[in-house]
Amino acid sequence: MEEHIVSCNTFDDQEDVAKLFAKYDIDVLPVVNNDNCLIGIITSDDIIDVMEAEVTEDIQKMAAIRPVEGSYLEASVFEMAKSRVPWLLILMLSATFTGMILQNFEDKLLIIPALTAFVPMIMGSSGNAGNQSAVMVIRSMAINEITMKDFLKVLFKELQIAVICGAALFAVAMIRILIFPPHVTLEIALIISATLFLSVVISKLLGAGLPFVSLVFKQDPAATTTPVLTTIIDVVALLIYFQLCVIFLGL
Amino acid sequence: MEEHIVSCNTFDDQEDVAKLFAKYDIDVLPVVNNDNCLIGIITSDDIIDVMEAEVTEDIQKMAAIRPVEGSYLEASVFEMAKSRVPWLLILMLSATFTGMILQNFEDKLLIIPALTAFVPMIMGSSGNAGNQSAVMVIRSMAINEITMKDFLKVLFKELQIAVICGAALFAVAMIRILIFPPHVTLEIALIISATLFLSVVISKLLGAGLPFVSLVFKQDPAATTTPVLTTIIDVVALLIYFQLCVIFLGL
Known part of the structure; x- marks a missing residue:
C-alpha cells in the first residue's frame, strides 16, 4: 500500500x-x-x-500595482486607477529624500555644474542593477527554487555577479565620459565610474537581500521589495556619488 | 463525429x-x-x-535581463552576469540623453537651484506610471486577453486611468511641495505639479502603446518595451519640466 x-x-x-x-x-x-x-x-x-x-x-x-481582479478589458477605469495610485503617491513622496540630498549638495553642484548631468545615469543604472537582482530572487522564491536557507549562498552569488557587472559599467562609463559631452576632468570621470561600480554592487546586494527580509517579516517579497528598493537605491547611489566628490574633489 | x-x-x-x-x-x-x-x-x-x-x-x-537557462542556483555566476550586463550598459549609455538635457538647462538651473531637487521626483514618478501601464498591457498580451485589435480601446482606457492618477499626483505634490523643503514659490509648485500630471499622462500612453509597436514589428513586447520605455520617459519628463520652466518662469 x-x-x-x-x-x-x-x-x-x-x-x-x-x-x-x-x-x-x-x-x-x-x-x-x-x-x-x-x-x-x-x-x-x-x-x-x-x-x-x-x-x-x-x-x-512587482510593477508597483495592487492586484486587480478580472481581466484588463473587464476591470473598470476607476478600479484600475485605484490599484495604481497608492504606490505612485508613496514613491513620489519618498523621492523627497533624494530631493533633500540633492538640495544639501546644491551649493557644491554650483561649483562644478557638470556633476548634475550624471545624476540620472548613476541613479538609473543603480536602480536597474538592483531591480535585476530583486526580480531574479523574487521569482526563484515564487517557484520554490530559493528558500530562506539559501540566503548566504544567494548573497555571495549576487556579490560576484555584481562585481562583474560593476566592472563592465566602470569600463564603458570611463570611455563614454571621456569621449562624449559634458566634458569633465579625468578625476571626475573616475569618480563617476567608481560611483557606478560601488552603487551597482550595493544595489545588487540590496536587491537580493530585501526579498529575504520580506520573508522574515512574513510579507510577500513581490509586493514589498521592488517599490521600496528603488527609493533606497536612489538615496544610496546619490550619497556615494556626493561623498566621493567631497573626498576627492575637496568640495 | x-x-x-x-x-x-x-x-x-x-x-x-x-x-x-x-x-x-x-x-x-x-x-x-x-x-x-x-x-x-x-x-x-x-x-x-x-x-x-x-x-x-x-x-x-521585463526586468531588463536576458533569459537565463536553468534555475537560479544552478546557473553560473558568469552566465548570470552575461544575461544582465547588456541592458545595464545600453541603459547607462542611453542616460546620456537625459544628461544632455540637464546640461543644456544647466545655466538656468543655476538661477533657481531648487528646481534640480525635484528632478528625481519627476523622473521617478513618470517612470513608475509608465511601467505600470506597460506591465499591465504586456501581461494581458501574454495571456491573450489583449490583441492588436484592442489598441484604441486600451489607449483610451489608459488615458482615463492616467488622468485620474495624474490628478491625484498633482494634488498630493502641491501639498507636499508647499509644506516640506526645498521651499519654492507657488508658481514653481504649480509648474512641478503640472509637470507631474502631464508626464504621468504621456508616460502611461507610451507605456500602453509601446507593446503594440513591438507587436507590429513582430518583437516580443516583454523584451523590448520596458527598458526602452524608461529612457524615453526620462527624456520626455525632463523636456516637459524645463519647457514649462522656460514658459512660465521666463528663464
Whole structure:
C-alpha cells in the first residue's frame, strides 16, 4: 500500500496547491478535510488557470500595482486607477529624500555644474542593477527554487555577479565620459565610474537581500521589495556619488 | 463525429501550446504532424512546467535581463552576469540623453537651484506610471486577453486611468511641495505639479502603446518595451519640466 500520498487540505492557498503540481508533476491531487477524509480532487487543468492568475498578480505587484481582479478589458477605469495610485503617491513622496540630498549638495553642484548631468545615469543604472537582482530572487522564491536557507549562498552569488557587472559599467562609463559631452576632468570621470561600480554592487546586494527580509517579516517579497528598493537605491547611489566628490574633489 | 478537434503541430512553440491549455481547459492535447497524423499527446501536467519556465522568462525580460537557462542556483555566476550586463550598459549609455538635457538647462538651473531637487521626483514618478501601464498591457498580451485589435480601446482606457492618477499626483505634490523643503514659490509648485500630471499622462500612453509597436514589428513586447520605455520617459519628463520652466518662469 502507498503510504506517502501527496494531497492538499480544503483550506490550503491555491498558490501552494499549484506549487505541489509543479513539484510532483501530477495530474490529479486529492483534497482532504481536517480528518484526512477525501472530499474531492483537483485536476491539473484547473491549476493552469490558477497559476496564470497568481503569476499575473505577482507581476502586477512587482510593477508597483495592487492586484486587480478580472481581466484588463473587464476591470473598470476607476478600479484600475485605484490599484495604481497608492504606490505612485508613496514613491513620489519618498523621492523627497533624494530631493533633500540633492538640495544639501546644491551649493557644491554650483561649483562644478557638470556633476548634475550624471545624476540620472548613476541613479538609473543603480536602480536597474538592483531591480535585476530583486526580480531574479523574487521569482526563484515564487517557484520554490530559493528558500530562506539559501540566503548566504544567494548573497555571495549576487556579490560576484555584481562585481562583474560593476566592472563592465566602470569600463564603458570611463570611455563614454571621456569621449562624449559634458566634458569633465579625468578625476571626475573616475569618480563617476567608481560611483557606478560601488552603487551597482550595493544595489545588487540590496536587491537580493530585501526579498529575504520580506520573508522574515512574513510579507510577500513581490509586493514589498521592488517599490521600496528603488527609493533606497536612489538615496544610496546619490550619497556615494556626493561623498566621493567631497573626498576627492575637496568640495 | 467531432469535427473541430483542438490539436497542436510538432513545430508549434511551447508557449502557444500552453495558451491552448489555458484557453480550452483541456487535460490532454493531441500532437499531429504536417499530414495531420496523430503522433503523440501532451498532458496538462507537462504544461505546468512549461508555463512556469515561460513566465520566468517573461519576468526576466521585463526586468531588463536576458533569459537565463536553468534555475537560479544552478546557473553560473558568469552566465548570470552575461544575461544582465547588456541592458545595464545600453541603459547607462542611453542616460546620456537625459544628461544632455540637464546640461543644456544647466545655466538656468543655476538661477533657481531648487528646481534640480525635484528632478528625481519627476523622473521617478513618470517612470513608475509608465511601467505600470506597460506591465499591465504586456501581461494581458501574454495571456491573450489583449490583441492588436484592442489598441484604441486600451489607449483610451489608459488615458482615463492616467488622468485620474495624474490628478491625484498633482494634488498630493502641491501639498507636499508647499509644506516640506526645498521651499519654492507657488508658481514653481504649480509648474512641478503640472509637470507631474502631464508626464504621468504621456508616460502611461507610451507605456500602453509601446507593446503594440513591438507587436507590429513582430518583437516580443516583454523584451523590448520596458527598458526602452524608461529612457524615453526620462527624456520626455525632463523636456516637459524645463519647457514649462522656460514658459512660465521666463528663464
